[in-house]
Amino acid sequence: MASILVYLSAAVLFAQSTVAFNCSRKPIYVDIHKRAVHDSPVFQYGSFIGLGTPAQNQSLWPSLAQNHTSFASHSYCSDNTTLKDCDRSTGGFFSHEASTSFVMQPNFQTQDRASNGSFSGFFGQESVRLYTHYFETEGASQTLLENSTVEVVTKGSIIPSRVGMGSSSTVLRDLAARDMIAGKTYSLYIGQGFDRAGGAVNGSNVFGGYDSGRFVGTPHMFPMKVANTNSMSVRIKDIIITDTNDRSNVSLFDNKAFTDMQAPAVSFEAQITTEQFPLSLPYQITKNFIARLQAEKDNSWGDNSLKLKNDFNGTLSIVLEDGFTVTFPPEVLMNASRITPIQDRAEDDKQPFLLGSAFLGQVYLMADYETNNFFLAEAVQKNNMVMPVSFCPKTIPVAYQRPDQSEWQRQGLIGAVIGGVIGGIGMLAALYCLWVVVMRKKDQRRLQRDLQKNQKTKMEQFDVEDAPSFDPPPSQTSKAFFWKKI
Template sequence: MASLVLYLSATVLFAQSTVAFNCSKKPIYVDIHKRAVHDSPVFQYGSFIGLGTPSQNQSLWPSIAQNHTSFASHEYCSNSTLKSCDKSTGGFFNPEDSVSFVKQPSFQTLDRGSDASFSGSFGQESVRLYTHFFETEGASQTLLENSTVEVVTEGSIIPARLGMGSSSTVLRDLAARDMIAGRTYSLYIGQGFNRAGGAVNGSNTFGGYDSGRFTGTPHQYQMNIANVNPMSVRIKDIILTGTNDNSNVSLFDNTAFPEMKSRAADFEAQITTEQFPISLPYQITKNFMARTSAEKDKDNTWGDNSLRVKNSFNGTLSIVLEDGYTITIPSEVLVNASNITPIQERTEDSKAPFYLGSAFLGQVYLMADYEMNTFFLADAVQKNNAVMPVTFCPKSVPEAYQRPSQSQWQRQGLIGAVVGGVVGGMGALAALYCLVVVFYRKKDERKLQKELKKNEKTKMAQFDIEEAPTFDPPPSKVSKARFWKKT
């Protein structure tokens, strides 16, 4: 009897777990690119999102640490140390111009260990998620009403942030209102922002993933909820490859760096969008500097303490995770045109976490399942020709788009050769046919001329020649030829 009760209980729990998620819901795709934003004189890179009624359009930077979606008020730049603040906030929001904004003065923040980089007040507002597959086409809107947002009034960083942390209010509201399958989310950060210096746009997918944005089988990892950035991985090796001589060296290898007493131990690194550079342990950073002749950037060009190489270095850096998955930072990202690297300076006594910043995320596609506290990484297709959003049902494993399989003839181009041969052969036959027709026409014309001459001689032989009578001569050859000529 006890076993029957246990079986029934398990069946009920399984049914509840499957019914809880409506996996027939389509995902919501929001692209990331540079665009015009409210009350700003320049285009700014970010997620295409509007706020308020009427809409005040913004470009929001995805934050996988922050839970609230935040917007800059007009007074932010008066109380901020942000460089070029009027052109860097992602837009401005004026609550007084919106008829749907409701203040929430007693709301308590959901962000643990609140980021002291900015502060503001909370309210409920209509958030407009714009699906914009191509920049040349119009956008469609998903309206999320009465969602909690933060209006930032002072700080030192870009305040316009799309909160996609483990307690994301946007993700929570979308799932609770049955607008997406569950609290799942996917991100490609892109490279179209100034620090990255690229041209490839990114994307957010709420309740789904873009199956054409990654390749291969995704690698699955467990979130570490104790971290502010819960998506953490363990790194077991970092390999520096020289492109010119194709030489490899492990930054963990004590035989390549004699000052190390033993091989470096693996370490945990938090994946984050809060900074661009990658922050590594002190000894690993020193090894990188020694191998590439990198040094501290005295000007701190980007304000993120990225190292600068003295001379150009043409190589790649590969990060090997605990399960063997390897992510390679290409040479153009490892050292940019100004010789700035994405590796962050680090002091020996620093207690800060190790980070894999946006430079890392520019090479991978990130898919998070907050219902199960798991996430996936896969090689990103940086320039995809089509957007293919697919529902990301909680507890499932994302699958990359598989192009239709081709036969051996198709792969080797034999079909094209056969088609070309057939078409060419038909053309040759047509040309041969024309030659045959011309030949027989000429033959018929020659035969006709002979017949005319023969008839003429025969007629002349039949006449009795007399001296007196006269008669009209027979038609000339020219006239006969003209009579028989086809028109």
């Protein structure tokens, strides 16, 4: 019932005029993948964004909790940081002294909550360069956002280079206020090309729009809770483990499958975050997961993800309250080292339940900060075409509709027929060429025979007489006497 009321209220809201928004503005697409960054010895995964004049390029990690776009100073790794492999994990380094466009803001008050105190630094106004880079083999174009407030991080314990996409995002606010995008709308696919995910699929940010080819189906809408550090949260009503081998299903909410539960588990709210990779679920649900798959504690990645003792070929499906289901495939549920995207949780842990980047690797997220609603849809993991479109506030995103295909097209039969026809034509052409060569040789032999025959006939037409014979002169002994010398 609550879900129906939400959709009805949204329909009324979306029916209102959108004249106040310039929805003809094209979105700004910023890709996410590994690249060379300023003053780093290795390629790093993140959003392709530069800062300063001249530009110092960075790989920024998207943050749904942080509001300011932040960059690591050169002192970050030397001032008591606990970030592992700091010199090659910050997303790049920024030197404000080397930039001619940086203006210090010593009295600026942060818009991020004190609870997000994982790092600290100073603020200033700077030129932010958003690079649109559709394909890795092509060059990038630039959208220049001048005099935008940024944070230069000097101390901390986590990755400091971040695109702040919280409910009060300064970069989104500046883009919308300067009529550079349709409104304060944003879309994210985190991708799986970073080390913890262990995949190869890259991600993207779209400011003021969404990539219509990156998701399928009708997006599911949810209200934001801006009072939370992570304003986007969903209610989970079931989690199901499916064994691919025998197709058996077990609900982690089922007290019949897990006899230590007195009653079936109740639905719970979980916040969506990019601050960690694994999912943090209620203690009982986590305990059931451990029991079902024989998992054990592990901290190989420093995030307390659980590890399976044995191989498991199966999936894990998260069912949201409105029925939208997000399924983790076998290679995500258990990587090559048997590490799962489920985090261990203590019984007395009071922290919010979280759906980390592992969850965002399976869905496409679209946020409308003008109405404080967000959308989730099934992500297209391998998207060969980038199709960013404007995301006008108070509207519902629409997925790209792929052309209808006949049964022959879906099964590739047309291609097979065309290939057969082309192959047949090629074979006929080859046979024709061979026939021409043979006939040409045959004509040459016939012509040679005719020439020889004609030559013989011509010779027979001439009258050839025998040569006359002459008596030789007399020899010395047979000379007549009158020839002799007296």
